[in-house]
Amino acid sequence: MPWILVFLFCLFCAPAQAVTIPGVTTGASASQEKAPPPEPDVEQKKAAYRALADVLENDTSRQELIEQLRKVADTPPKEQVPVITPPEVEDQKTVLENITDVGRHYGEALSSRFAQLYRNLIGSPHKAFNPQTFSNAASHFLILAASVFTLYWLLRLCAWPLYLKMGRWGRKKNREKSSWLHLPLMISAAFVIDLLLLALTLFVGQVLIETLHAGSKTIAFQQGLFLNAFALIEFFKALLRLIFCPRVPDLRPFTIQDESAKYWAVRLSILSGLIGYGLMVAVPIISNQVNVQIGALANVLIMICITVWALYLIFHNKRAITESLLHLADRSLTFFSLFIRAFALVWHWLASAYFIVLCFFSLFDPGNSLKFMMGATFRSLAIIGIAAFVSGLLSRWLSKTITLSPHVQRNYPELQKRVNGWISVSLKVARILTVCVAIMLLLNAWGLFDFWNWLHNGAGEKTVDVLIRIALILFFSAIGWTLLASLIENRLVSDVHGRPLPSARARTLLTLCRNALAVIISTITIMILLSEIGVNIAPLLAGAGALGLAISFGSQTLVKDIITGVFIQFENGMNTGDLVTIGPLTGTVERMSIRSVGVRQDTGAYHIIPWSSITTFANFVRGIGSVVANYDVDRHEDAEKAKQALRAAVEELMEMEDIRGLVIGEPSFAGIVGLTNTAFTLRVSFTTQPLKQWTVRFALDSMVKKHFDLADVRAPVQTYQLLPAPASGTPPTPEEPTL
Structure with a gap:
């Protein structure tokens, strides 16, 4: 206050x-x-x-x-006291307002582009048309074009028999399965030869330009436009021939029908020719020689016609291409099948967006649109090809496993499985990272995302640093867990030098230690990873402490179970496989955890007994077993004869090899240990191996029965006293008892 x-x-x-x-x-x-x-x-x-x-x-x-x-x-008294001005509070915009602002921004940019296009069509300066200059330039241009087309056609015609021989030889080697490399090598060699022929044609075309431009820079410029467009278009057609190869099916790398290959090769070639020669040759020449307005109008008409025709081809063949892609997905690896199926669902929308964007770019920026689209397309194909190649290598490595030597597998039985598991997870993560990097590079190729700037500045650098740290943390955690678990498992098995298996107690403790290490390493790793990605783990630790305190108060029985079980384990009270008696239950220990023990009775019933409920228990496998056999003999039999028969039975029992190996030391005869009105009791005792006392006892009973019968030693006879019923009205008189 x-x-x-x-x-x-x-x-x-x-x-x-x-x-x-x-x-x-x-x-x-x-x-x-x-x-x-x-x-x-x-x-x-x-x-x-x-x-x-x-x-x-x-x-x-x-x-x-x-x-x-x-x-x-803190301001000294002599200085002027500064004026406190609270900072301006910026208004937080809603999501709808942000969307409205973005839509308004791009809408204004689009409207300005259309306004600029309208000014190009209407307000461009007029230029006088000179028919003589146009005819002179057109004649030189047509001479160069005819010469270049003819030369390139003749060169490819001469190389066609070579392509046929290369295809037959590669297919023959592929069918003979002598090597899988011959056919891809021939396909690559045919593509290289195609590029060499194109380079030779371009060289001759450049020489023809030097001689056919008639000293006019305008004619030379127009011929140069044609040669550049020819180089770009024919390179694209060479790629189409590499994929479809309509005239030489043996060099076709993919399984495509001849009709489909010819259909798409012809139409895509025509489409590329219209785009290239229309935008890179026809429009600049019309703008230069005729009129800028007519050139801009020609550009609009060409791109609209090309876009409409491309959309018709896309949706006309949508079903056939989708079915082909799904069929390809069925024959591909699982990882690639997922992407192929996803692409089969949206390929027509992507292709439509490509041509629509190309149309708009060519309308707004005729000079650079085709260059940008072709460059982005080639970069995209290269990125997809490299990413598919790397992902294919990783998928092939995933199908392989590391096989350790038999000696190492014997000493470390789980090491090979664990190492192959870590490698498999690492390769899958690397494959996912490859896909992510490829997506970002594709966005960068189309100008939607500046990947290199993001990588070197700000969030990108931090993201890469965090990923490297996470990879190192996981790597060292995996190495540590693998080493510790392998050492524990090495102690659980015998070695090649005949080292015996550890005791049941040691196996139980080592298994519990391995499980505890797994929990500790996992918890520490998760905490470190959370701290690396920027999560404040202090509240988590505090919450875990408070939760642990609450659990300790609310589950005292559970804590008591754990503590009692730990002490029983350290005292070597029981182990898996022991025959024990816990309270009224007698059975074999099948499972031991930190909270309870599982006991299986001879009836098949399985009991789970918490450690805290065990006050006393008996273990039948600790050290030795004991047999104390008592045999009752009729009181009227000769005691010495009975003792001799018992000794004979024991001697014959000890001569049995399978029984003698179970008995420790010599049997002990106690003689007569009990006497009643009808019998006396003889006792003999054995010390046996653990859990073998019942086997010895069953065999001893059989031998005693045999020798007692041979010596005519009778068991006690049950006696009854029969009293006659008295007559009515007369008191009972005592008579001799009847046995």
Whole structure:
């Protein structure tokens, strides 16, 4: 409360301190100290409170206000006290307002482009048409074009028999399966020869330009336009011949029908010729020789016709191409099949968008549109090809496994599986990163995303740094877990030198230790990864501590189970496979965890017993087993004869090799250990191996029965006393008992 009063006092006395706060102070200066300012009214006070609340509500303005207050407090008295000006609070726009702003921006840009196109069609300067100059330039241009086309056609005609021989030889080697490299080598060689013929034609065309331009720079310029367009278009046609190869099917790298190959090769060649020669040759020549307006109009008409025809081809063949892509996906690897199926669903929209964008670019920027689109297309094809090649290599490596030597597999049984698992995960992550980088490079190729600027500045550099850190953390975590788990598993198996298997207690403790290491390493790795990606793990640690405290109070039985189980394990009380008696249950231990033990009875029933409920238990496999056999003999039998028969039975039992190996030491005869009215008891005891006492006892019973029968030693006879019923009315008289 005192601090609030001090704050209110300072607030209302602020005009006396040469500091101006909008809405609170009244702008008084130090020179007016003698004249006290008027008392603000209620509305001014409310406005001051609202202004101060707005300043304090914004985190940035509040921090700046605090800094300015500290600066005012630290200002020496002789200096002018700075004026506190709260920062301007920027209005936060809604998502709808942002979308509206973006739409307005691009709408204005599009309308300005159409306005510029209209000015090119209407307001361009007129140029006088000179028929003589036009006819002279056209004749030289046609002579060069005819010469270049004829030369290139003759060269390709001469090379056609060579292509046929190369295709037959490559297919023959491929059918013989002598090597898979021959056919791809012939396909690549045919493409290289095609490019060499194109280069030779361009060289001859350049020589012809030097001799056919008639000393006119305009004619030379127009012929140069043609030669550049010819080079670009024929290079694209060479790529089409590489893919479809309509005249030499043996050199076709893909399984395509001859009719489909000819159909698409012809139409795509015509389409590329119309685009290239129309935009790069016809439009510039018309603009230069006839009129700029007519050239712009020709550009619009050419691009509209090309776009309409391209859209017709796309949607006319949509179903056939989609079915072909789905069939290709069925024959591809799973990873590539996913992308091919996705592409089959949207390929027609992508192709339509490509030609529509090309149309708009050519309308707005005729000089650079085709160059940009072709460059982006070639870069995209190169990126997709390289990404597919790298992904294919990674997929091939995924199908392979590392095989360790038999010695290593014997000592470390899970090491090979674990190493192959880590490598498989790493290759899958590398394949995903390859796809992501390829997508970003494709966006960069089309000018939608500046990949290199993003990579070297700001978020890109930070992202790459975080990814490298994450990779290193996961790598060292995997190495540490693999080494520790392999060492533990090495202790769980015998080695080539005959080292015996560890005890059941050691196996149980090592298994629990391995599980605990897995939990610890996983938790630490997750925490470090969260901190690397910018997540504040302090609240998580605090929350985990509070949660652990709450759980410890709310689940005391669980904690008691864990602690009791740990002590039983360290005391080697029981292990997996032991025969134990826990309370009323007797069975074999099948499973032991940190909370409970699983016991299987001989009836097949499986019991889960918490450690905390075990007060006492018996273990039948600790050290030795014991057999204490008692045999009752009729009281009237000769004791020495019975003892001799028992010794004979034991001697014959000890002569059995399978039983003698189960008995430790010699049997012990106690003689007569009990005497009743009808029998006396003989006892013999054995010390056996653990869990073998029942086998020895069953065999001993058989031998005793055999030798007692041979010696005519009788078992106790049950006796009954029969009393006759007395006659009615007469008291009973005692008679001799009947046995």
